[in-house]
Amino acid sequence: MPPVYRIRSGSGRRSNPLTLRRFRTKMPPMPYAPREFERRWQERWVEQGTFRSEIDPSRPKFYVLDMFPYPSGEGLHVGHPKGYVATDVFARYKRMRGFNVLHPMGWDAFGLPAEQHAVKTGQHPAVTTARNIGRYREQLQALGLSYDWTREVDTTDPGFVRWTQWIFARLFERGLAYEAEVPVNWCPKLGTVLANEEVRDGKSDIGGHPVVRLPMKQWMLRITEYADRLVDDLEQVDWPEHIKKMQRDWVGRSEGASARFALVGHEGGVDVFTTRPDTLFGATYVVLAPEHELVGRITSEEQRNAVETYVEAAGRKSDRARMIESGEKTGVFTGAYATNPVNGEPVPVWVADYVLISYGTGAIMAVPGHDERDYAFAKTFGLPIVEVVTGGDVSVQAFSGEGIAVHSGLLDGLPTDEAKTRIIDWLEEQGVGERTINYKLRDWLFSRQRYWGEPFPILHLEDGTKKLVPDDQLPVELPMIDDYAPSGDFEPPLARAREWVETTDPETGQPARREANTMPQWAGSSWYYLRFIDPHNEDALFSPDAEKYWMNVDLYVGGAEHAVLHLLYARFWHKVLYDLGLVSTVEPFQKLLNPGMIQGKSYRCFSDESDGDTKYYSPGDVRFEGEVPVHVGSGRQLSEEWVEPGDVRWNGGRPLAPSVDVELEEVIEKMSKSRGNVVNPDDVVHEYGADSMRLYEMFMGPLDRAVPWSVDGIPGVHRFLARVYRLYTDEDPDGVDAPRKHAEGDGTDGQRRLLAKTIDKVTRDFESFDLNTAISQLMVFARDIEKDGPMPASIAQPFLLLLSPLAPHLCEELWQRQGHTESLAYETWPEADADLLVDDEVEIAVQVQGKVRAKIRVPADADEEAVLAAAMAVDNVQKHAGDGKPRRVIYVPGRLLNIVV
RNA sequence: GCCGGAGUGGCGGAACUGGUAUACGCGCGCGACUCAAAAUCGCGUGGCCCUAGGUCAUGUGGGUUCGAGUCCCACCUCCGGCACCA
Numbered sequence: 001m002p003p004v005y006r007i008r009s010g011s012g013r014r015s016n017p018l019t020l021r022r023f024r025t026k027m028p029p030m031p032y033a034p035r036e037f038e039r040r041w042q043e044r045w046v047e048q049g050t051f052r053s054e055i056d057p058s059r060p061k062f063y064v065l066d067m068f069p070y071p072s073g074e075g076l077h078v079g080h081p082k083g084y085v086a087t088d089v090f091a092r093y094k095r096m097r098g099f100n101v102l103h104p105m106g107w108d109a110f111g112l113p114a115e116q117h118a119v120k121t122g123q124h125p126a127v128t129t130a131r132n133i134g135r136y137r138e139q140l141q142a143l144g145l146s147y148d149w150t151r152e153v154d155t156t157d158p159g160f161v162r163w164t165q166w167i168f169a170r171l172f173e174r175g176l177a178y179e180a181e182v183p184v185n186w187c188p189k190l191g192t193v194l195a196n197e198e199v200r201d202g203k204s205d206i207g208g209h210p211v212v213r214l215p216m217k218q219w220m221l222r223i224t225e226y227a228d229r230l231v232d233d234l235e236q237v238d239w240p241e242h243i244k245k246m247q248r249d250w251v252g253r254s255e256g257a258s259a260r261f262a263l264v265g266h267e268g269g270v271d272v273f274t275t276r277p278d279t280l281f282g283a284t285y286v287v288l289a290p291e292h293e294l295v296g297r298i299t300s301e302e303q304r305n306a307v308e309t310y311v312e313a314a315g316r317k318s319d320r321a322r323m324i325e326s327g328e329k330t331g332v333f334t335g336a337y338a339t340n341p342v343n344g345e346p347v348p349v350w351v352a353d354y355v356l357i358s359y360g361t362g363a364i365m366a367v368p369g370h371d372e373r374d375y376a377f378a379k380t381f382g383l384p385i386v387e388v389v390t391g392g393d394v395s396v397q398a399f400s401g402e403g404i405a406v407h408s409g410l411l412d413g414l415p416t417d418e419a420k421t422r423i424i425d426w427l428e429e430q431g432v433g434e435r436t437i438n439y440k441l442r443d444w445l446f447s448r449q450r451y452w453g454e455p456f457p458i459l460h461l462e463d464g465t466k467k468l469v470p471d472d473q474l475p476v477e478l479p480m481i482d483d484y485a486p487s488g489d490f491e492p493p494l495a496r497a498r499e500w501v502e503t504t505d506p507e508t509g510q511p512a513r514r515e516a517n518t519m520p521q522w523a524g525s526s527w528y529y530l531r532f533i534d535p536h537n538e539d540a541l542f543s544p545d546a547e548k549y550w551m552n553v554d555l556y557v558g559g560a561e562h563a564v565l566h567l568l569y570a571r572f573w574h575k576v577l578y579d580l581g582l583v584s585t586v587e588p589f590q591k592l593l594n595p596g597m598i599q600g601k602s603y604r605c606f607s608d609e610s611d612g613d614t615k616y617y618s619p620g621d622v623r624f625e626g627e628v629p630v631h632v633g634s635g636r637q638l639s640e641e642w643v644e645p646g647d648v649r650w651n652g653g654r655p656l657a658p659s660v661d662v663e664l665e666e667v668i669e670k671m672s673k674s675r676g677n678v679v680n681p682d683d684v685v686h687e688y689g690a691d692s693m694r695l696y697e698m699f700m701g702p703l704d705r706a707v708p709w710s711v712d713g714i715p716g717v718h719r720f721l722a723r724v725y726r727l728y729t730d731e732d733p734d735g736v737d738a739p740r741k742h743a744e745g746d747g748t749d750g751q752r753r754l755l756a757k758t759i760d761k762v763t764r765d766f767e768s769f770d771l772n773t774a775i776s777q778l779m780v781f782a783r784d785i786e787k788d789g790p791m792p793a794s795i796a797q798p799f800l801l802l803l804s805p806l807a808p809h810l811c812e813e814l815w816q817r818q819g820h821t822e823s824l825a826y827e828t829w830p831e832a833d834a835d836l837l838v839d840d841e842v843e844i845a846v847q848v849q850g851k852v853r854a855k856i857r858v859p860a861d862a863d864e865e866a867v868l869a870a871a872m873a874v875d876n877v878q879k880h881a882g883d884g885k886p887r888r889v890i891y892v893p894g895r896l897l898n899i900v901v
Numbered sequence: 902g903c904c905g906g907a908g909u910g911g912c913g914g915a916a917c918u919g920g921u922a923u924a925c926g927c928g929c930g931c932g933a934c935u936c937a938a939a940a941u942c943g944c945g946u947g948g949c950c951c952u953a954g955g956u957c958a959u960g961u962g963g964g965u966u967c968g969a970g971u972c973c974c975a976c977c978u979c980c981g982g983c984a985c986c987a
Contacts, residue, residue, distance in 0.1 A: 242905050246982065249904080254986075274987060287987095329985090359986045366987085373985055440986050560981080699926070701914055705907085706980075713913065716926045722941090764917095773915070776925035783925095845921035850968040852921055876954080890967055895920055900967045 031737055032718075032725035034689025038809040042141055042690075050823050051146040053102050055549045062099040063550050064091045065529055065589075067558025067566070068106045068153075070521075071132035072113055076139045077671050078679045078697070078709055079598035083557045085694045086595060086703050086771065088145045090555065092805035093766045095146075096829040102550055103146060104532040106153035107133050111521045112190065115452040118484040125452040125484075129156060139682065144690045144808050146825070151535045155524030156452075160531060162475035163541050164523050165457040167573065169468045170580055172458070176222045177446065179466070183358075184445060186214045191486020192449040193218060195520065198565075216490065219447035219456065219517060223572045227251050227439045230571055239592040240704075243563045250564045252440025257424045258361065259433035261286055261338035264346055266298050270338050273360030273438055276370065277427070278419035280342045281408035282388035283365035284378070286349045287331065289357035290314040298349065300335025307332050307351055314353040329354055329377040340365075341432040342423070343409065352377060360438050369394040389416065444569065446520060449492035451484045453518030459505055460513045473506060476514070492516045525566050526573040529553055529588060547583055556589040559597070567592075593769065596706035598697070600677025603648050603655050603664040606631075606638040616641065616657065619665035644676045668708045679709050691807035692718040698771040698806060717775070721810055723782050724803065727791060728814045739817035742793035750788055754781055755795050756836035762802050763832070771806070778803055798830035845896040846871040848880040852896075864891040871897050 045051060064087050069080065091103040107129075114125035114132075133154065140147070153160055171177040184193040189209035193216060198205045223230075231251050234244045256275035263269050270286055288295055290311045299307045310332040331352030338349050354373055355364050368378035368385040375398035378385050385394055388408050392399020402416035410426065411419040427433030447456070455476045457469040469476055479500035484493055494516040495501060505512045527541075533550040534542035567589070574588040606617045606629050622629050622638060629638045643664055649656040655664040671678045684693045695717040700707050730740045746752060758781045765774035781799060785791050797818070804811035804824055815824045839860055844867060846854040854874040858867050868889055871877050881899050888900040 242982080245905070249983065252986065256987085272987085276987080354985045354987095356986065364987050371987065373987075376985095438986080563982080699913085705914095707913070710913075710927090713927050719941090720926085726941090772913095773925080776915075779925055843921080847921085847968075850920095850966090855921070879954095888967065890920085892920055896968090898920080898967055 031729060032722035032810075034691055034721075034809060035686075037813045038144065038690050039142075041809045041812050042144055045144075045146065045823070045825075046141075046149060048823070049150075050825055051103065051148050052150055053100060053148050055546060056100045057549065059098065059100040061102065061550055062091075062094045062555075063102045063533075063553045064094070064555045065103075065532070065553045065557070066105065067556070067562065068108050068525070068528060069136065070108045070111050070113075071129065071136045073117065073128065073132055074673060074678070075132075075135050076681055077598075078681045078684065079671055081143055081681055081693070082598055082697050082703070083559075083593075083595040084140065084145055085143065085697050086593075086769065087555065087557045088143075089694075089698065089771060089805040090766065090769070091146055092808060092825065093829070095825055096801065096805070096827060098828075102151075102532070103148060104151040104153075104535075105140065105145070105147040105149070106151075106528060106532065107136070107155065108521065108525050108528070109133065109154050109156040110453045110524060112450070112452075115450060115484055118452070122482065122484075124480070126156065142682070142685050142690060143694060146808070151532050153528055153531050153535050155454075155528060158475045158477055159538070160524065160528075161454050161477070163531065164454050164519070164527070165469075165474045165476060166471060166541065167527060167577070168454075168519070168523075169457055169471060169474075171221060171576060172468055174576070174579075176225065176576060178220055178222070179217055180220050181215055181217050182220065182445070183213050184216045184218055185211045186216065186490070187211045192492075193445060193447070195445045195522075218445055219515075221444040221446045221572075223444045223568075224439060224441055226572050226575050227253065227441050229575055230441075230568065233571075233575075233586055237587050237592070238590060240560075240594060243560065243567070243592060243594065246563045247568060250441060250568065253437060254439075255435075255437050257420075257427060257433050258436040259341055259365065259427055261341060261347070261365065263294075263298060263349075264337040264339060266336065270294060270349065270363050271361045272363050272365045273436060274365055274367075276367065276416075276420070277423045277433070278405055278408075278411060278414075278416050279367040279370045279388050280340065280365065280423055281405075281411065282367040282369045282386045283340055283347065284368060284384045284386060285347045285366045286338050287352050287355045287364050287366050287377070288334070288349065289355040289362040290351055290353050291357040292351075292355075292362045294363075295334065295351055298334055298336035303333060303335035307334055310351060329373070329380050331377060331381065333381075341427070341430065348383070350377075350381075358442065359440065368398065370398055370400055372398045372400060374398070444572075446523075447517035448520050449486060449490065450518050451478065451481065451493040453520065454523055455494070455518055456515040458515040459503070460515065461505060462511055467505065467512075470506060478518075492518065494518065522566060522569045526570045527577070529556075529570070530574075530577075530583070541582065551583060552585040552587060553589045555591050555593070557593045557595060560594040563594075594704055596702075596704050597670055598700075599668050599706055599708045600671035600675060600679065601708050601710075602667050602669070602675040602677040603643045604667055605641050605643070605657060605662050605664050607641045608634075608636050608638050610636060616660060616662045618663040620663070642675055671709070684711070684714065688714055688718050689721075689809070691721055691810050695721065695775060695806055699775045701772055703769050703771065720779050720782060721807060724807075725810065725814070727782065727786070728796065728800075728817065739814075739819075742796045743790050745792050745794070747792040747795050748789050751785060751791065751795055752833070753836045753839075754785055755798060756832040756834075759798065759802060759830050759832035760837055763829070766805070775806065778806075800824065801827055801830055842894050844871075844894070846874065846877050847896055847898040848877060849900060850898060851880075853877050853880050860894060864889065864897075867891060867897050868899075871899070 066084050066087050087103070091101050095101045109129045114128050117123065117128050118125045155164070168177060185199045186193050187204045187209050190204060190207065194204055194211060199211050203209060204211055231248055231253055234247060254275050256273060257277040258271050258273050259277065259280060260269045260271050270288070272286065295307065295311060329352065331350045334349045334351055336349045337346040339345070340347055354377065355362065366374040366377065368374040368383060369387045370389055375385065377383070386407060387394040388406060389399065389403040390406055391401050391403030405411040405414045405419045408419070411422060414422060424433070424435050428435070455478060457474055457476050459467050459469060461467060479494070479497040481493060481497050483496065486493065487496070501514050501516055503512055503514055504510060530542055534546035537543055570588055574583060575586070577583045578586060605619065606622050608615045608617065608631060617631060617638065621632050623632050629640060630636065631638055643657060647658045648664060649658055655666060656662065657664055669675065681693060692714060696714050699713065699717055728740055730738045758777050761777040762774045765771065765777070785795065800811045800815055801824060812824060841857050842860045843855055843857050845852050846856060853876050854871065856870050856874065858870055872881070881901055886899045886901055890898040
């Protein structure tokens with residue numbers, strides 16, 4: 001049976017036809033033809049080494065860095081360039097301000113997609129990676145980005161891998177890398193373990209596959225040792241506050257106390273961690289995590305069955321299941337009692353899965369009166385609730401705020417802060433507790449069961465010891481293998497490369513086995529910014545001179561999705577290198593900016609195929625039960641159907657499905673292959689030129705805000721550039737463009753003022769990354785500069801310089817046609833004449849009772865009296881102000897006059 | 902649930918430390934040029950009232966102020982992050 005109409009769901013895509021259709025009808029034959037010269041300039045910049053940077057102590061340096069991309073098979077989409085263009089504009093601007101700018105680009109090229117492609121096709125990941133890199137490089141170059149391509153780095157290059165392994169060796173020597181049997185996030189679908197940071201809601205960050213917890217032997221990095229510094233040093237960097245906060249929350253430092261509850265009838269006791277030691281007198285029971293080692297020892301005979309059953313069930317539950325159930329408290333009494341150290345009261349010891357083994361001591365003192373979770377648990381199991389802090393009503397709910405201590409012996413009458421200090425002192429005196437700091441941050445799980453990653457420079461000797469491959473034998477390169485698939489038995493693919501794995505210790509000649517796990521993708525990106533400063537150094541990571549001159553990164557731009565992964569890892573490695581004396585800055589990235597996403601628009605409806613005959617429904621007929629779409633009428637479960645933007649039928653501004661009258665829902669979200677909403681920048685560059693593309697992305701709105709991609713505004717910026725082109729071009733009768741010979745002289749007063757204002761505005765906006773408003777000022781200039789006469793050369797030249805960071809190809813071209821032989825990339829940035837920025841005459845708004853009734857022009861230096869007189873002379877002001885004396889007059893010089901009657 | 906961020910014309914957005922809301926661009930309308938069209942250029946363009954002018958408009962409702970998009974309180978919606986971390 002033929003389908004009712006073509007509609008697609010899920011994956012499988014081709015390029016978006018909608019974009020091109022619209023361009024073609026609007027694209028004019030126009031003298032401004034960027035295609036004729038943009039490529040020429042791109043080639044010239046590379047050939048002449050225009051953007052090569054070398055250490056030059058006579059000039060201040062500026063290091064502008066983009067987060068380097070993973071070169072995927074799809075190539076760039078229009079979202080990528082947003083950050084790259086912004087940094088490029090800034091780099092070009094800084095060069096013109098006399099800075100020696102370092103602006104490199106490279107590839108974060110290890111990673112799962114290339115490996116999965118290899119599993120499917122058998123093609124070596126290095127081959128696809130090289131091809132993808134070539135494509136990315138071309139796409140970036142087509143945008144005219146001013147990278148120093150001689151510094152390009154590739155994390156998969158043996159010359160780079162060597163130093164990644166070298167850093168690992170230093171971590172190992174310092175005891176910061178170790179192997180441990182830990183419960184890990186195993187993803188069966190991906191065939192590898194994942195770091196905590198790579199798992200969301202019990203699913204893998206990449207691909208959204210289920211993840212299970214399993215104990216496995218893995219490499220760990222002791223990032224927790226740096227927890228305090230990772231929090232404290234955030235003070236020193238100029239980052240968006242929300243990113244700093246995410247990092248602080250991720251490290252999760254909390255200050256409190258540990259206290260020991262002695263066990264009744266057993267040796268030893270239970271250590272608990274609490275941030276509210278002031279509520280110790282309200283602790284009416286103790287809870288152990290199911291995995292806690294005491295559970296087996298202290299459970300009474302009567303309770304043993306129940307406890308074992310519970311512990312086993314809890315162990316089987318995935319984190320996802322535990323999360324969904326959070327709120328409903330479950331648990332079992334162990335039959336044992338512990339003694340509250342502050343009042344000697346016996347309290348029951350329970351086991352419950354709301355206590356996590358991985359945090360603190362894996363055991364808590366429960367204070368149901370002042371902790372919501374404990375309260376819910378106590379209510380469920382009928383445990384006593386005692387109020388020990390005033391301020392709430394514990395018969396209704398837990399009160400977790402601060403207040404005055406009551407029913408608390410020596411703490412009675414003390415406010416929370418003082419009570420905390422007092423009780424900790426007391427615990428320490430009695431030897432039953434102490435001041436303690438805890439972190440949410442766990443050590444970094446650093447090994448992966450994959451092929452396409454850096455091998456560990458580790459040898460396992462027969463006696464079970466581990467040793468490093470000597471530095472002079474690095475890098476340990478990946479062996480060629482022919483099967484990249486995960487084995488399904490937790491073994492990494494490298495374990496099957498027997499000839500590679502079985503080797504000898506180069507120092508003793510004894511048999512040894514190579515480590516078969518590989519490093520995660522985060523390894524290379526944790527230090528690549530340091531390699532850029534001296535990328536070809538074969539004797540060291542980088543030379544001390546280069547480090548001293550170039551570090552740290554002055555401006556780092558990249559997606560907020562890396563707030564806690566890459567940025568935390570890189571800071572950690574940097575601090576280790578700092579401790580080794582290799583880098584001189586405490587932090588790697590001084591200023592951080594996060595460009596907002598460019599989103600795609602996609603269209604969906606819902607389908608019901610349960611009758612065999614497919615029916616389609618608009619979003620209006622659908623409601624959601626959790627994440628499942630259900631038809632409002634029949635209650636039947638539906639599935640989502642996505643329509644390509646190019647196939648949408650527009651009817652009175654409403655999107656309809658291609659051949660059936662079903663209204664579609666427009667969904668704005670991250671561009672992704674599966675939605676068919678990816679737009680390739682090549683199409684835009686081809687139709688309008690790189691300068692238009694650059695300008696448009698910067699003009700769409702503030703850098704840090706997410707915006708849906710739309711082609712509608714591109715003709716506007718293109719027209720602006722065409723207008724600029726015409727300002728510098730005479731149309732020859734033969735149809736050949738000739739450079740325009742601009743007039744001598746300074747131009748009119750209005751022209752000089754307009755230039756000064758434009759210089760001032762553009763400069764300030766560049767400094768604060770408000771590129772959209774800088775562009776609007778440049779547009780105003782181009783619109784108005786010839787309103788009262790032809791533009792003289794003295795104004796034409798500085799304007800080209802102002803525009804050049806944004807539209808470098810056009811400006812270089814016009815600069816050259818004006819007779820210059822050198823690139824304008826290093827011309828001095830124009831300076832505004834301060835005298836011209838102040839107007840002689842200003843427009844003042846005249847308000848009566850705060851409402852604007854007239855606008856008058858007065859000399860800029862007019863005093864209040866004069867302005868008031870001028871204002872009262874206006875009929876409409878008279879009318880509203882009446883005859884009486886104004887009760888009050890507010891005068892804001894240069895802005896407004898408000899008359900209150 | 903908690904923590905951030907954001908809600909301004911038909912659309913993307915602008916508005917310095919409380920001081921003329923809607924810059925700039927898109928779209929739309931009108932005009933010039935043209936045999937004509939395209940392109941280009943110029944003018945207009947928040948709603949309502951017939952105009953001079955008035956009036957209402959920055960998510961909603963209050964408040965502070967001579968004056969609020971901007972500050973305060975309460976709420977709604979969207980986006981992002983975290984989510985039993987004791």
